[in-house]
Amino acid sequence: MINDLASSKTRQNINQHLDTSEIINRAYTKEVMGALSKIQIGDLLQGQVVLDGEQVMLKLSSGLKLLASLPADVELNKELDFLVVGKECQHLILELAQTPKDEKNMISIVDQAIHDLGINDTSEMRQVIEQFVAKQLPLVKKQLMQLLNFSKNYDIPREALTNLVSQKQVPQQDDLELLTTLKKQGTKALMPTFDDLIETLSPKQSSELVHAFFELLNPHEVKEILLQQIPLLQDEEGVLKQAILSETEEGKWQYTFNKLFDEVLQYWSHDQLNKLSKALIHESLMVHLKSIENDEESEIEKITKLDIRLKQIVKAIREVAKENNEKTYVQPLESTIEVLEKYKMHGQYICFPLQLKEHHTMGELYFFKPKKWKTGQVQGLYIVLALNMPALNKVEVHLVEKSGQVNLKIKVENEIIKKQLMEYEHVFLESMKSSKVPVEKIVVELFDEKKQNSDNHMSPMLCHLDFKV
Numbered sequence: 526m527i528n529d530l531a532s533s534k535t536r537q538n539i540n541q542h543l544d545t546s547e548i549i550n551r552a553y554t555k556e557v558m559g560a561l562s563k564i565q566i567g568d569l570l571q572g573q574v575v576l577d578g579e580q581v582m583l584k585l586s587s588g589l590k591l592l593a594s595l596p597a598d599v600e601l602n603k604e605l606d607f608l609v610v611g612k613e614c615q616h617l618i619l620e621l622a623q624t625p626k627d628e629k630n631m632i633s634i635v636d637q638a639i640h641d642l643g644i645n646d647t648s649e650m651r652q653v654i655e656q657f658v659a660k661q662l663p664l665v666k667k668q669l670m671q672l673l674n675f676s677k678n679y680d681i682p683r684e685a686l687t688n689l690v691s692q693k694q695v696p697q698q699d700d701l702e703l704l705t706t707l708k709k710q711g712t713k714a715l716m717p718t719f720d721d722l723i724e725t726l727s728p729k730q731s732s733e734l735v736h737a738f739f740e741l742l743n744p745h746e747v748k749e750i751l752l753q754q755i756p757l758l759q760d761e762e763g764v765l766k767q768a769i770l771s772e773t774e775e776g777k778w779q780y781t782f783n784k785l786f787d788e789v790l791q792y793w794s795h796d797q798l799n800k801l802s803k804a805l806i807h808e809s810l811m812v813h814l815k816s817i818e819n820d821e822e823s824e825i826e827k828i829t830k831l832d833i834r835l836k837q838i839v840k841a842i843r844e845v846a847k848e849n850n851e852k853t854y855v856q857p858l859e860s861t862i863e864v865l866e867k868y869k870m871h872g873q874y875i876c877f878p879l880q881l882k883e884h885h886t887m888g889e890l891y892f893f894k895p896k897k898w899k900t901g902q903v904q905g906l907y908i909v910l911a912l913n914m915p916a917l918n919k920v921e922v923h924l925v926e927k928s929g930q931v932n933l934k935i936k937v938e939n940e941i942i943k944k945q946l947m948e949y950e951h952v953f954l955e956s957m958k959s960s961k962v963p964v965e966k967i968v969v970e971l972f973d974e975k976k977q978n979s980d981n982h983m984s985p986m987l988c989h990l991d992f993k994v
Contacts, residue, residue: 557589561615568609569622574599574634576641579663581634583607583619592616594661598633616661634658642666649673649683656687672696679705682891685874692871700864707861708876708887715835715861719806722842722854723799730845731798737841738805750801750808806838812879812888828877828890832865921972933967943969 564570572585574595583593586604593616599605611618635654639646644666653673657664672690676683679701686696706714726734739747793801812827827834839858846855868874872891879888920942923934937943946969954964 557591558615560585560589561591561612561617564609564612564617566609566611570607570609570617570619571604572607573604574601576601576634576637576664579665581658581661583617592661594618594659595634596621598635601634601637638664642669644670649676653683653687656684657690660687660691662687662691675701680708681705682874682889685868685872685891688874689868689872694867694871700867703861703864704868704876708889710887715810715858716803716807718854718858719838719842720803722846723802725854726799726846728795728798731795731802734802734842734845735798735805737845738802738809738838741837741841742805742809747805750804753804809834809838810878812877828875828888831875831877832862832869835862835865931964933964935967935969936972937969938972940971943971 570583570585572583574593575582575584575590577590580592581595582590583595584590593607594611594613595607599621606622607619608622609617610620635651635658638654638658639650642664644650650669650673653669653676654664657669668690672683672686675681675696675698676686681701681704689696723731723734810827810831813824835858839855839862843855865876868876874889874891876887876889921936923936925932925934935946937946950967950969954967
């Protein structure tokens, strides 16, 4: 395969396109592969951590070099003992078997990378390098700088971008601009395209689309929207409303409605049918916190399966609209879906429309394993839920599970909001004592003290804030 590529591409292009398995196969000799096969989980190894080009490797006393995942703060070029805790993709996963006694003049992998690459030593860059080292990614200055700039300019978590790179996906500026638009505008960024497309439908197509949505969407969602929209749809004899309200069994009212649909259709104009379709789309995408509190599975799926739901809606519209305005409306929607799919699958990052009382906003969810703590290895998951609230600007809730307990960090952009939250810290901790996973500590921080906004009108905007662990 390498020879085939070499015949048509330059050496530089070869390096860009080779996947991890090809690099490993090229770099590893039979001797190294034989040594790897003999190493078992739980073994103790002695060697030095070295940087071999762009790869972090363990150099054994015999001189053999093995690809390895290591703590980012381990010393370079010093004889140390390591414990084998895993083997993956023909490389070792190691932990320090003992804490080095001499910490003077310690040079970590991160320190060495910053020095060798000639980049600014900032906490953000250190975190990016640590994530690259943990995922066995090459430490390339241009890529590290680009990822950090993308994260800052588009407010996308560094972890999501690193996850993307580790899956051989290159962050694209157009994709990041689209995600930023979604985060700022919520469903307002999507609905104009849906609205314009629906307006191109004929009366027959509009009727077919409503039927399609009834089959596609959750019956409870459809029922609530119908009850809200019926006054606008002029059900003059109350036939439809009475049929819906009289049926309490989930789904039975839908059967009744389908039977009556052709009869009540005479009351609805083309414009009113289109309004119903738009309302059904909007409601099917919007996440309601109240429903999440009630453990409604369909509401949680709106977060985790937003891309799938959008794809189903677009498919239903395409089947009804045929090839009408395919390029103008359908293709842009499909491009949006592709970006959401890519960041969910490869970046472990989800953004979703969110309803906060009368406000429409966007939420973000991303999660990753925490780095090693100073006191030892932490097993668990680090979850961040970020809410873009019109009145509060942005609020991030960081949840870290550690030894069966949860540490909670809340980040806000305003000193007044921070003060309010801190005043109720003891109340929150008391309420969590009965929780199955009690909160051990709560911290409230500002995103950036330079961006504080001390306007007094912000104070009453924080009326009620619930967290469910």
